[in-house]
Each structure stands twice: as C-alpha cells, then as structure tokens.
Amino acid sequence: MLNRDGIAYRVACELPEGSYVNLGIGIPTLVGDYLPQGKDIFLHSENGILGMGPAPAPGKEDIDCINAGKQYVTMLPGGSFFDHPTSFSLIRGGHLTHAILGAFEVAANGDMANWRSPGDKVPGVGGAMDLAFGVKNVWVTMTHVTNKGKPKTDLALIDVTPDGLVLREVAPGIDPATVQAKTEAPLRIAPDCREMNVPAKFVASQLTA
Amino acid sequence: MLNRDGIAYRVACELPEGSYVNLGIGIPTLVGDYLPQGKDIFLHSENGILGMGPAPAPGKEDIDCINAGKQYVTMLPGGSFFDHPTSFSLIRGGHLTHAILGAFEVAANGDMANWRSPGDKVPGVGGAMDLAFGVKNVWVTMTHVTNKGKPKTDLALIDVTPDGLVLREVAPGIDPATVQAKTEAPLRIAPDCREMNVPAKFVASQLTA
Amino acid sequence: MIDKTLKTCKEAVASVFDGACIMLGGFGDPGLPGMLLEALREQGAKNLWIIHNGAGQGDSCLGGLMGDGRVRKLTCSFPSHPGNQAFAERYMRGEIELEIVPQGTLAERIRSAGAGLGGFFTPTGAGTELAKGKESRMINGREHIFETPLFADFAFVRAYQGDRLGNLTFRMAMRNFNVPMMTAAKVSVAEVDELLPAGQIDPADVHVPGIFVDHVVQVARHPVLAAVQKVGR
Amino acid sequence: MIDKTLKTCKEAVASVFDGACIMLGGFGDPGLPGMLLEALREQGAKNLWIIHNGAGQGDSCLGGLMGDGRVRKLTCSFPSHPGNQAFAERYMRGEIELEIVPQGTLAERIRSAGAGLGGFFTPTGAGTELAKGKESRMINGREHIFETPLFADFAFVRAYQGDRLGNLTFRMAMRNFNVPMMTAAKVSVAEVDELLPAGQIDPADVHVPGIFVDHVVQVARHPVLAAVQKVGR
Numbered sequence: 001m002l003n004r005d006g007i008a009y010r011v012a013c014e015l016p017e018g019s020y021v022n023l024g025i026g027i028p029t030l031v032g033d034y035l036p037q038g039k040d041i042f043l044h045s046e047n048g049i050l051g052m053g054p055a056p057a058p059g060k061e062d063i064d065c066i067n068a069g070k071q072y073v074t075m076l077p078g079g080s081f082f083d084h085p086t087s088f089s090l091i092r093g094g095h096l097t098h099a100i101l102g103a104f105e106v107a108a109n110g111d112m113a114n115w116r117s118p119g120d121k122v123p124g125v126g127g128a129m130d131l132a133f134g135v136k137n138v139w140v141t142m143t144h145v146t147n148k149g150k151p152k153t154d155l156a157l158i159d160v161t162p163d164g165l166v167l168r169e170v171a172p173g174i175d176p177a178t179v180q181a182k183t184e185a186p187l188r189i190a191p192d193c194r195e196m197n198v199p200a201k202f203v204a205s206q207l208t209a
Numbered sequence: 210m211l212n213r214d215g216i217a218y219r220v221a222c223e224l225p226e227g228s229y230v231n232l233g234i235g236i237p238t239l240v241g242d243y244l245p246q247g248k249d250i251f252l253h254s255e256n257g258i259l260g261m262g263p264a265p266a267p268g269k270e271d272i273d274c275i276n277a278g279k280q281y282v283t284m285l286p287g288g289s290f291f292d293h294p295t296s297f298s299l300i301r302g303g304h305l306t307h308a309i310l311g312a313f314e315v316a317a318n319g320d321m322a323n324w325r326s327p328g329d330k331v332p333g334v335g336g337a338m339d340l341a342f343g344v345k346n347v348w349v350t351m352t353h354v355t356n357k358g359k360p361k362t363d364l365a366l367i368d369v370t371p372d373g374l375v376l377r378e379v380a381p382g383i384d385p386a387t388v389q390a391k392t393e394a395p396l397r398i399a400p401d402c403r404e405m406n407v408p409a410k411f412v413a414s415q416l417t418a
Numbered sequence: 419m420i421d422k423t424l425k426t427c428k429e430a431v432a433s434v435f436d437g438a439c440i441m442l443g444g445f446g447d448p449g450l451p452g453m454l455l456e457a458l459r460e461q462g463a464k465n466l467w468i469i470h471n472g473a474g475q476g477d478s479c480l481g482g483l484m485g486d487g488r489v490r491k492l493t494c495s496f497p498s499h500p501g502n503q504a505f506a507e508r509y510m511r512g513e514i515e516l517e518i519v520p521q522g523t524l525a526e527r528i529r530s531a532g533a534g535l536g537g538f539f540t541p542t543g544a545g546t547e548l549a550k551g552k553e554s555r556m557i558n559g560r561e562h563i564f565e566t567p568l569f570a571d572f573a574f575v576r577a578y579q580g581d582r583l584g585n586l587t588f589r590m591a592m593r594n595f596n597v598p599m600m601t602a603a604k605v606s607v608a609e610v611d612e613l614l615p616a617g618q619i620d621p622a623d624v625h626v627p628g629i630f631v632d633h634v635v636q637v638a639r640h641p642v643l644a645a646v647q648k649v650g651r
Numbered sequence: 652m653i654d655k656t657l658k659t660c661k662e663a664v665a666s667v668f669d670g671a672c673i674m675l676g677g678f679g680d681p682g683l684p685g686m687l688l689e690a691l692r693e694q695g696a697k698n699l700w701i702i703h704n705g706a707g708q709g710d711s712c713l714g715g716l717m718g719d720g721r722v723r724k725l726t727c728s729f730p731s732h733p734g735n736q737a738f739a740e741r742y743m744r745g746e747i748e749l750e751i752v753p754q755g756t757l758a759e760r761i762r763s764a765g766a767g768l769g770g771f772f773t774p775t776g777a778g779t780e781l782a783k784g785k786e787s788r789m790i791n792g793r794e795h796i797f798e799t800p801l802f803a804d805f806a807f808v809r810a811y812q813g814d815r816l817g818n819l820t821f822r823m824a825m826r827n828f829n830v831p832m833m834t835a836a837k838v839s840v841a842e843v844d845e846l847l848p849a850g851q852i853d854p855a856d857v858h859v860p861g862i863f864v865d866h867v868v869q870v871a872r873h874p875v876l877a878a879v880q881k882v883g884r
Contacts, residue, residue: 077617286850297522
C-alpha cells in the first residue's frame, strides 16, 4: 500500500500535459510537489490563482499569496490572479480539466459526500461542490475506508465508470481480492489491472489493519 | 428656444458634483463639452470606460479609446477601463446617478420608445434599454415634437413625476402656453417655473414653425 | 510544452464549418478581430450564426461577410448603425434572421454561458416588446425576465498582448465583449498585437487567463481598423 | 471635489446599526478587513448578519466579533476551519443561525446583487441537501437550482491601493470576494495599504472603479494578519 506522498505521486503521474488542475486540501495539496518535470501543468486555487508553483522557501512567503488551504504558495511564469466570480466561472464553466479532491466517502456512482462528515460539529462545503459539479475529471484521493469506517492507507487506483467501479491498479504488495474485501461497493477488475509502479519510498511498510 | 449646444449646456448645469453620468449619442454627447469647471463629474461609456474627458486634439486620437458613439475620447485622471459585464453591472445595478439619453418620444409617464423609430429600416436597442431600466435619474434631451410629428428646437425643461409632466423652465422667448401647445401630453406648470438662464449664443434666433 | 500560437489566421479559422455559431468581439474598432474576419471570408464557411454587438460596417470585416451572403442569423444589440448597408439590404429582403438583445443582456448571456450558469433574471426589457415570449416574474417588487446563456462554436477577438499559454491583455476599450466571449465558445481565438514570452505578462495584469483561450495569432491590425495611431499605453 | 477618504476606521463603521447585514471580504488573510473589524468590535452594533467565506479564526477580527456575541446569522461556505471555536461554540448552542452556500454560488449571488440581476440558475448543489426548498428546473438536459441575489447594508474589505475617488487595486490573491462585495452593499468601505493621489492608478489597473466605493481608509494592516512580509509585487 502507499503512504500519503505515494498517493500524491501516483496521481501526479496521471496528469497529462496541458492539464488545468484544482488541488483540494490535504493529500491533494501534496500533488503539487510531484508534478512531472517538463510538462506544462497549471494548478488552480479557488481564491483566484492559476499557475501556482511550489511552496516558498522559509522567509520568502508573501502575505498575499496563499492557496485555498491557506498555505503560502509561489507563482510559475504565465500564471494569473483574478477574483472569485472569475475563479468559479472557470470551475463551473467546465474550463478546468481535473479536480483532485479529498473525500471521506465515494459511492459507486462517484457521488461524493465531502461537505458534511458524520460527527462534524459544523458543516461546511467550501468550493468542493462547485468542483464536483463543474469539472470534467474529478479524482478523489482518500485513505481507503472499510465499511466499518476505519481508515486504511491507500490501496488502489479505481475508475468510476457508468458501469460502476473499475480496479485499474493495486498498490505494491496488495492483491485485488484484498482491495475488494476493504471496499463496500462491488469492483470490476480491469483486464489490464496491474501493480502500481512507484518508487519504494512511497510504499508503506505494511497494511495497518 | 435653445440650439443643440444650448440644450447640452442647460443639462450640464443641472449635474451635481459627484455625478456618474452616461451620455447617449447625439445631443447628450455634447454635454461633455459643457461640464461645470471644478466639479468632479464622471462620464461613463457602455463600452467599458469611466472618467472620459474631452475629445482629443487632432492627431492625438488613440485607436483604442472611443466612446459608445464610436468617437475618439480622452481619459481624465482617476478613470478606469473594464469589460462589458462590469460596464452593465454598473448600469443595471443602479450605480450610475444619471443617464442622459436622446429619444424620439417621451410619454407622459416617462416611458421611452427610443429603440425602434417608426420608419427605421432596422431596429436596434444598444444600451439604451439597460440605461432606462437601471439608472436612477434618466434625463432625455430631445427636439420638441408636436403631435404632427414635426421636430422643433428645444423649448423647455420638463420633469417627469408620478403626477405627470411638470414644466420647470421655458427657453428664452418662449411662454408656457406655447410649450403646452406643442406638447401632446398635459403639462402642469411648476409654481416656480421660470425662464432659463443661458448665454445668448445658446438661444436659437427664432421658433421654426 | 503548451503552445497555443498559430502562425496564420488561415489556420485559426480552418475548422469553421457551415452553420457554425461564431462570437465576434469588439465594440467599434477596438477589439474587433479584423484579420480573422478576412481569413474567415476566404475560408468560405456559410450559413453562419454571428453574435456581435452590431451588424458590421462598410464592405470589409463583418460588413464584408454580410455582403458575401454568408450570414443566416445575427444576434446583436445595435444593427442600425449607419454604414450597415450590407446587412440592412439582406435583412430587408428577409435573408437574415435578426435577434435583438439589449447590450447588457447580451454581455451577461455570454458571461453566463462561460460561467457554467443556466441563465438569469434581469429587469432590462421587462414589459417591452423584447420581453415577448419570455418567462417573467416579480423579484423584490420588480418585474424581471428570464434570459438564457449564449454559447458559441467559435469566438474570435482582437487582443493587445498574448503568450503561448493563451494569456491575454487588452488596451483601453478593447476589453468590451472580448473578455466574456473567450469563455463561452468551444474554440476561442485571439489575434494579438504582440506575442510575448510566457511569464512576461504580470499575473496581476492578465485580463483573460490562458485556460479560456485555445489559439493566439500575432498579426498586424486590419488596415481599415488602424486608421489612427496608438498614442498612450 | 469628491473625497471618499476617511481618517479612521472608527468613522467608517460609525453608521453600522443593530441588525445590519455586513459583507466581510477576504479569503484567509489576504483581503480581510482586520482594522475595520476591530473598529466594528469597538463600535458595538449587535445582532449582525455577516456574509463571509468562513466563520473567523482565533479571537481577533471576525473571531473576536463572534466571541463578543455580536453575530446572529452567518452566511458562508466554509465555517468548519480549525480555529473557529468562537463561532462553533455559539453555533452548537443554537445562538447563531447558519446559512451554508457553495463558495462559487456565494460569490455569484453577491455579484448578481451588485449587477442588478434578479438571480440565476446554477447546477452547483442540484439534488443535494443544499437544494432543499429551492426552485429547480432542467436546463440543457441538466438540473439547475435557482439562487437569489445577496445584498448587504455594508461591505468592508482590505485593498492594496486606493485614491480619493474610491478606485481600488488588490495585490495577488486579495481580490477574491472583495471585488463583487464592493458592488453589492449600500455602503462599501475599503481599508488600504496605500492612499495614492487621484490619477496615479493607471486606468487599466483599476480592479474596482471608484463608482462602486463609498469610503477609503488608509491604515496599517492588522498585526495578526501581517505575520509575514510582502515579497514581490
């Protein structure tokens, strides 16, 4: 199985050149650290930024340059600043190619329920619902959740298709049967389902039960 | 009675400091030439300009700086450029204080029908309807029209009120009875109705029948 | 590497098909994509639906396209400008369908499409001839009518600066309809005065972020639209 | 001469009344009107309806206003940020009414008010718990819900530069909700880093034209919001 950085690494590898990508809070934010070299990929943040670069060096933070997670960021050449109406026109109008979100649960049809966690004291939706409704490809990074609600480290790359969930890749050391056992919804195994190719540092030492 | 510049002069005198004013095409455009000195009055144009100044000197025109009448204009200090959605947010949202429009007919309740002249080959509305619906004070400059449809030089300053048309001022040499005779709708004469105070150069030599 | 630049306007209009819906930017000369329009005239697609503020003037640019008989429908606010003969003659003969939209409603319908909205209620035009057939309701004590988003297959505009990533800036009154039009078409193209290296446009100065733009072509302005010089910034 | 400048934040909040509806700009620290908020805490108006992206953090600025028990209603998208204790405690006790709005819908409802529109249809939230009680219809084959414009009595924001005419610019990510909020309130006030002579802001660089702005106050940033330095432009 993968550690958090491993999840981010695997997702980053999947992004094609020319992607315009919104990164959610948590694991998705880490994706920015693993973007493939030499590809033009633009990162968007709800608060009016397109073209974010890596985190600034300590002491080089700019008070007015943060992402939607309230972390300081830098800008890459060719980026732009704009206001919230424009930022969400870009989201809702279908101009982003990818949104990478965290979610506490994904149903078999891809519906997400990430705006009100059971047990949260205060509900909140932020920009996640606009992203879920507006972006062509919504990818969800999550720690795999059993039907008992216990979090697991990440196990698999799963596509949401009109025919249900399709298992495309399993994390190193995990077999498809294990993934299905930890997944409430039924999985179909893709004909070319294979083990992920990720550097060893991204593989967690063992499956924590 | 007044000539065209006289109409523009009289209207310009009426604008208070701090006005944000859209000038329509024709006589309204001339208002920009007679703004009172020393007052901050901002002129708006539908095509995304606030803070227009006078026409540029010959040879000083800028290819990208025109008003809604497609005439070259200059900018005053403190002006701004913006796009059409913003420009009409400013109009429709009630942010302008005055719109000065031309119109071929004003009914007694102030309704205007300036988007389709009888006999026009091609109808057109432009920004006039947004202005009529969005701006607090709509002033109409027009050559006075008899019920036979013949144009006259301007005769009077008339307020449109919930109680109908109120005659506030008459042009030099014109009496209220003459204005009523040339006006299809009934006029009430304001208690303080008086002759306009305008320089002699703005008075037309005679009432053209 | 993303490279949205094209060498010629000819390439930029090559995929326009018969019956396509095309947004044309500009209000008066500023922002009008004169060179793309001439390339479109050469290209030959017909039965076009044009969305623009006016109806074209004279016999070049949109006036030329009208004169060539290539337009079946025009959505605009003000087609009655003097100099519109090419349009007026065909319109009077019933050869062109005309949809008149108040100027602010036109801009907002285009923005609504680009912003992924399903339409809006506006007071403009309520109770007038232009409201006929439109849904109407009272909102905050005032009559409003429902207006729908306006999409296009192509949007063509003139911008000031552009880069290979599609970022655009506009001089002075060039922004007009061009900013929302770049967001509302399947394929959006800007002809530009200056093509700059990526990163040369300050992120705060970008008027249309590159994400909205498909192609950028650097080309001198149409001679008819460049009658006077640029003076200031 | 128009002069929209005020000397102090105290003057700028003096007319806030009990029960007023107030838009607060900012997303995170950039654009948050920290000094106007502290002046509002001093001023004492209560039963306020606050429109803001979040619910405030810590015990200064909006967090302080929450802790002081001055807010009866909050319209926002994301009140669940860690550090929201002042709000969360009162909300859990039922002392504050909460209206959750998706972030893009919140921005668009504010813009809609400032733009004189009567509301809009959006796909965001259709079919979810947030759509309950809202009008819904199919548009272009997709379910949309109707959202209404959001007005306020006051809007308070932080901007970068301002002038006596009310023109404003913003640095980097300061624009956020601040641009539409300045258009949607009866009284709109910006605290600014720099007050410039009229005419010093290039017309192309104005982010909010002065027509939308009632008052401008130059004041150093709230110390809690100025933890790191400005680096670039």
